[in-house]
Amino acid sequence: MNIKKLKMWKSICNDMRIHASNSLFGLRTIASYTPTNSIIYAKTVEFSPTDGKQLKDILESPRTTLVKTIGNFRPKATVNGNYMAEVCASEDSAFVAVQLYQFSRMSYEPVTNILCFEGEEARAVKQLF
Numbered sequence: 001m002n003i004k005k006l007k008m009w010k011s012i013c014n015d016m017r018i019h020a021s022n023s024l025f026g027l028r029t030i031a032s033y034t035p036t037n038s039i040i041y042a043k044t045v046e047f048s049p050t051d052g053k054q055l056k057d058i059l060e061s062p063r064t065t066l067v068k069t070i071g072n073f074r075p076k077a078t079v080n081g082n083y084m085a086e087v088c089a090s091e092d093s094a095f096v097a098v099q100l101y102q103f104s105r106m107s108y109e110p111v112t113n114i115l116c117f118e119g120e121e122a123r124a125v126k127q128l129f
Contacts, residue, residue, distance in 0.1 A: 001041075001042045001043050001044065002029065003029055006088070007099070012114070016034075017034055017035060017116075018033065036090065036092050036094050038094060039091045040090050042087065043086075043087050044086050045084070045085050046083065046085075047082070048075075048081055049082040049083065051076060051078075052083025052102065055073075056100055056111055058070055058128070066117075066125075067121065070125070075128060082103050083100060083101065084100070085099070085101070087129045095117070096121075098115050098129075099114045
């Protein structure tokens with residue numbers, strides 16, 4: 001997926017840990033996580049109301065217990081889900097940015113802020129997607 005199509009793109013590209021450059025005559029944007037120079041890939045994933053609500057609760061849990069809270073939870077992607085996550089993850093799993101949306105009023109509305117994770121937290125969160 002083209003990273004510039006994400007709703008959270010403008011916020012992500014303003015993050016000092018992210019470097020964005022254009023390639024292929026400006027038709028493609030490549031983003032990388034600067035501490036490790038790892039390429040960042042973007043995707044969207046849709047979830048059922050049950051999995052989306054549990055994912056929201058996990059993402060909003062205290063950082064000190066995040067890895068434990070995730071545990072063995074692995075939400076299942078669905079088509080036309082009630083929740084949608086925009087995810088930017090570095091190839092080396094050292095960085096993940098997520099924003100969760102819920103379908104309301106005929107469009108997806110944000111239900112979390114843009115959440116950025118690094119290190120062990122990033123590796124745990126990446127497994128959710």
